[in-house]
Amino acid sequence: MSDTASQGSRHIRDIGSRLWIISIWTLLIFFIVNLFGIIGSVLMSSFATRWLRSWLPSGLTTNWYVSAWSEFQLSDILFTTFQVVGAVVLLSGLLGVPAAYAMARRDFIGKRAVMLLFLLPMLVPPITYGIPLATVLYQAGLGGSLIGVILANLVPTVPFVILVMIPFIEQIDPRIEAAARVFGAGTLRLFWTVLLPLLLPGVLAALLLVLVRTIAMFELTFLVSGPTSQTLVVALYYSVFAAGVRAVQSIDAMAVIYMAITLIWLIIALRFINPTQMVTRGKQARA
Amino acid sequence: MSARNSFQSLRLDHVGRTFGAMNALRDLTLEIKRGEFVALLGPSGCGKSTALNCIAGLLTTTSGTIWLDDIRIDTLAVEDRGFGMVFQNYALFPHMTVRGNIGYGLRMRGVTKAELERRVDAAIKTVRLESQADKLPGQLSGGQQQRVAIARAIAIDPPLVLMDEPLSNLDAKLRLEMRQEIRRIHKGLGGITIYVTHDQDEALSMADRIVVLRDGMIRQVGTPEDLYLRPARIDVAEFMGFRNRIHGKIAGVSNAPIHQAITIDVSGTMFEGVTMTPMSGHDVTAMIRPDDLIPAEDHQKGIEAVIEAIEYRGRDFFGSARAANGMELFFRSERPVAAGESIRLHADPSKVLLYDGQAE
Amino acid sequence: MSSAPIPFRTRAAAHGFDGVTLLVIPALLLLAALFLYPFGYGLVLSLRPKDGTWLGNYFHFFSDPFLYQTIATTLALALPVTAINLLAAVPVAFRVRRMQHQRLITTILVLPITLGTVLVAEGMLNYFGPQGWFIRTLSLFGLGSPSSVKLVHNYWGVFLSLVITGFPFTFLLTLSYVSGIDVALENAAATLGARAAARFRTIFLPLLVPGLAITFCLSFVQAYSVFPSAVLLGAPAGPTRVISIAAYEAAFEQYDYSLASAIAMIMGAFQLIVVVIVLMSRSLFYRGPAAGAKG
Incomplete structure (x- = not known):
């Protein structure tokens, strides 16, 4: 193998790999530019006096926020949203964390079946189980009510908390609990003084994720909610669906309010978690 | 084998590596003759692994040159250097059998099937793993995995074998056994072995020559006896017990x-x-x-x-x-x-x- | 030693049942009531159609082109989108894997997932609309005009929305699998003479296949159940009348819960079939840990 020949082939290889890298970056940057374009056009439109047939609106105003607030009765919708989200976060924590603890610490007969039951609502998309679920809730007289919306939203969030918490609990050494028992801590004291402080970071991260997901959960809320139990994202859907009834800027103002609320919580959540955790579902889903 | 295996020496000439503002390795100059077993010894963070990775090509150098006789190798890609390397956690390919792992480097070189079989068999024999040849790495004990890692590195007949704390994951008894084993394999190969460790005993018992590193700089180079009896500096003496x-x-x-x-x-x-x-x-x-x-x-x-x-x-x-x-x-x-x-x-x-x- | 009766508690504990195990019960009951029961109820309900026959709903579905074509419509959207997202996600994940500002990219990409399909749909109506920035840019470079390029209220609108929310999802999952592979394995392959392409083919690909199969399943199931963007960005009466729209209309416009349940069951069955096929083929590959023999 002569030196120049090997250098020549290496040269071609270098150019090839550089082209490959450049094309991948181009792809990614193109995607991100369009993403920002989509978000940016909503933002721009919500401040536009008039925006037709031009790159930029003819003038800027904040009036649409005022009109959206009253037109869409946003104060009611926001109150409903916070009620739903608050209740879902609280309940999925109360139900999910103890269940995760049991799943992480005990090996019992039928555990695999239970695990499958926790996994399924994460794998089956909401619209698939949402229709039978909505049917049952309407039969039970809970359709359209706030309670119905909260219950429906618990179906994906409780398993989510469980799946996020199981690996977190598993990495806490059980000997710490044993040590606390040796020193005479009762079950309740053990929970408050040893377990809770250890679990808190994991619980916080899981519940923040639940919070962000529930604000954005459209399908289940949409199928179950009635006029008095709409959350912000469902109200947004209805107003986009009925486009033409309201000014587009007014809808965009609502969209920006929705976006702001989601993003604030996302930013808070990202202080505690890695963005990849938004999509991975605990280690069981990986196995 | 290839002409490169008749090489005489490896030369590091003022090799340096910085990470941002940190000098991980400074002005490393060293010549290693064919047949030598050299240990790079020092506490963690002393630059010994950086030095090894620079020789292997897993890290690029920021200054200096590396030569194998008169071939400059620091500009070559890792895959073109053809050195054998044994990693700290073995880095065995979990989806390949022992055979598959050991034959990997030869397959990458397009060796004929008969030749591949012959050389894989020879490598398996060298590390005495005949009975485990068709198992997956996950089914082996730590010591056996270690042997596979060594066999995989030597199967390609490399002029240089680089070992990065290969014994640190083994228990004490196995470690003593493997020291002798590695010495024996080194002798059989006749090339250069560069061995990174933080364990003085290991370096003293295995190496022909020890290079003591601290803060990215060479503090002393000498035979085990030199280092044990005549450390050149206070810090080396302290490190030697x-x-x-x-x-x-x-x-x-x-x-x-x-x-x-x-x-x-x-x-x-x-x-x-x-x-x-x-x-x-x-x-x-x-x-x-x-x-x-x-x-x-x-x-x-x-x-x-x-x-x-x-x-x-x-x-x-x-x-x-x-x-x-x-x-x-x-x-x-x-x-x-x-x-x-x-x-x-x-x-x-x-x-x-x-x-x-x-x-x- | 005559056997004293073993207390029930001890026997239960031997099988893993004690006070701690009971903590699982509230969550279990909730999911049984709100997930399992509705599914069972829906199944039974779907077998009791208005016409009184047993499988009437299912016959109806598969004989009415307006209904059964929704499956083809949904697959025509979900399969290409999932394939494209996955094919793009793998090389991008490999690039981003060793990046210093990885978190910046992952944070940007998590935005469309967090904001959700409804907001993305509203944004796309502006951005990809005939007077939106995208088509304006195209016509600026002479690549099209508002009259020749239509990107909303048709197949492509839904397609694009599934790429915009689906690609980040696929990418982040892929990235987590790619970063799960020990870097030392790649280094080892490189020292043994494997070039980048060979390393990908012989090391990464076999170790990634199980993860990619799961990624494909999850991405596909999401795309398959597309709903809000199919309504808002597509042509819900025709080319993007996906199966979830059919189910929704049956339930909330015709109030035929029995037919709606049947459609939901069919939707679930199709997802299950694809998932099972993919996961079965995955067992042909290595499935152990990808972190090197010793964790």
């Missing part, structure tokens, strides 16, 4: 047969020792191994100290004591002594190494 560090002042100079001997004054008591470095002033540091510091029978000799703790080691006792000036001393005693007892500790002058200055 000279735990007693005693400050004193020069009180007298005499010319002993081999080394210049100096008598030093340690808060009033006299110590005699061998000079390791040229003396520039009056301040001297004496370094003594705990095993060489023993209770003096003669009540005129040695430093007076009070025993603080004592432990029985079977053949003898190991203790720590505190001198009047607050200095802590570690010593060995053949006769039973007890904590609280006051004794005088001294050492044979040939075992007391004297270094210039009292700085760190």
